[in-house]
Amino acid sequence: MNALFLAFAHLRWTWARSLVLVLVGALILAVPMVTQTLLRGSEEALTRRAEATPLVLGARGSQLDLVMSAVYFSEDRAQPITRAAEDAVWDSGLALPIPLHTAFQTNGARIVGTSLDYFDFRGLELATGRQIALLGEAVLGAQVAERLGLGPGDSVVSAPENLFDLDGVYPLELQITGVLAATGTPDDEAVFTDVKTAWVIAGIGHGHDDVVTADADGNVTASAAITEFQRITPDNIDSFHFHGAAEDYPLSAVLVVPNDIRSGTILRGRYLDPENPVQIAVPAEIVAGLVDRIFRIATLLDAVTLIIGVAAVAAMGLTLYLSWTLRAPEMATARRLGAGRFVILRLAAAEIAILLSAVIAIAACFVVAVIANGDGIVAWLLAV
């Protein structure tokens, strides 16, 4: 008790040193645990979602980019394909094609233009509001809704794809009709809309919102009341239309859900030709390779962490030793006042016990916080 009292008093007196020791110790302890937790969580999340996605159809090129973009809505941007590729799958009768257009963002979240089949395929359910029904409507993933504090009745505006792409991508205000229940997947970090709405953002479809008007003589003038973004309303929705051939409209990828294993095998065979600009990837295979690589790197990271940890613990030990050397006069006084033979040992043990308790408590709080929000962090990591 007296040893604990003196140890605590000394630690409080040298609070800056104690704080640094505790924080360094907590980091040494927590970082490997947090890394392992996030790695295992990422592996699980990556694998689970990949295995739940039979096939992905996209432009030939990096299969990893294609899968990351189509399955996890990552920043990796595969070359677009055309709607004709989706139609080809429809026409084969071998699988259900689900279009994906993931080129745009709003408030840091990916806008995913798709069909209603996507929600059934992923088993996504609405927590509040209703499903998208009209052009210009959107439903939010749970994390996006929470982060932005938005819900049904609110709106978000798509971000310009390129600041200088003035004629191509004009921001569109999306009316939020619902918020999806949390799933702990990248769907929580996405804003879902109909693929046609994504094409409106892309400038393929548009309405005549008096931005440019023509008089009776056909003279064209730009409206002085030009808006900062397009808005689809009940008054102007009928004026929205699309230009060009429908089969040429762009898609980022198509999720392909085969009717059975045989159908999937047949479909995969149709896209093996390297001359074909479209390819089919199997997400489970791609992600398994990726996870293997990640864990090889993680093993190396563990070794580095161990070495750094040993060095840091040695530095902490040296700090404590030097601190005790500085307390030699106090120990000499204690001896003269009748201190027991093991008083120094007891004081050192008490000080180390208090420091270790604080280190473990802070590290545990950190790890528990990460574990409690693990799904969200993993979803965010995968979406970046």
Added chain:
Amino acid sequence: MIDARDLSFAYPRGGFTLQVPELQVAGGERVAVIGPSGTGKTTLLNLLAGLAVPDGGRLTVAGTDLAGQSDGQRRAFRARRIGFIFQNFALVDYLDAFENILYPYRVGVGLKLDAAARDRARLLAEACGIADRLKNHPNALSGGEQQRVAICRALVTRPALILADEATGNLDPETKEAILDLLFDRAAEMQATVLAVTHDHGLLPRFDRVIDFAALRQRTAPEAQSVVPEGRPA
């Protein structure tokens, strides 16, 4: 209080040897020990406190034969029966004045910190004029205040013998006088014996008896060990 006969001590690595044919100090006496550096004054204090064990002879302090005590027993004896006051005050920087006074109870073998000890610490602090400085740490106290805290610390366990090693060496002349008065008054209240090593000959008239260590080491006759300062009874 102190009874030493044919006391001899030599440091293991050689060099210095202390021989004390006879030394007797009565209970409640105030004795000054003077002498040049290197004559063994501090060694004598260490022997009296049980910090060092005599190689030969007999040494009894407060009724305890120190030569026959184990290390643990000598530590307990020191905690209960000896009060130390040092020239450099030797206060613990991370404890406030009140906790410094109680420090012997935190580290001393066989001492139990209870309400009575805390009350005694407060009363001592009040008597020494530092009752309003108890929450301050040593670095916020003057030299005189620090030595007052050290005196309270030496007295709080109600020791039989107070050993002061150059206790006023770091203080200005006015403070020296005040601190010595304080020490003697408090020691008298507790009927404690004071043995003080000092180089300050101006303070010697205040002691009951003065032991000149240089003379003690040169002479062998027991009666030659003590000198009585002028104006003071023997």
